[in-house]
Amino acid sequence: MDVKAPAQLLGLLLLRLPGASCEIQMTQSPSSLSASPGDRVTITCRASQNVNTWLAWFQQKPGKVPKLLIYRAFTLQTGVPLWFSGSGSGTDFTLTIGSLEPEDAATYYCRQHNSGIHSELTRDKNLYNLQ
Incomplete structure (x- = not known):
């Protein structure tokens, strides 16, 4: 039996930097996908301007708060599967x-x-009730 595990993505996310006069636009692709267990899945994110490595990835399941997966572009949050x-x-x-x-x-x-x-991720943890 082929069990599909859809990974729905937010295609566009506008974020305001504290103290900044412009918005950084984050564009993700693909906008949606279907995949099967065992598949390798790649999601890309493009910023409208240079953000160095200040990029975090979140996972959100229906009815749940977002879960921080990765911060500083490549640092795995404690407890996230390898x-x-x-x-x-x-x-x-x-x-x-x-x-x-x-x-x-x-x-x-x-x-x-x-x-x-430190302050940014602490605020995220409080907002999303992360451990």
Whole structure:
């Protein structure tokens, strides 16, 4: 039996930098996909301007708060399975799921975070009730 694990993606996310006069636009592709368990899945995120490596990836399941997967473009959050990985810098970033598991079916999205990583991620953790 072929069990599909759809990974729905937010195609466009506009974020405002604290103190910035313009918005950084984050564009993801593909906008949606279907994959099977065991598949390698790659999601890309492009920033409208250079964000260095200040890029985080989140996973959100229906009815749940977003879960931080990766920050600083490639640093895995504690407790996140090792089949998740991130790469990139500047404007182009990639989230890779090395071998898709059924429980990985979710919405995935990227967001830019500023260089004040401790305060920024602490605020994210409080907002999303992350551990």
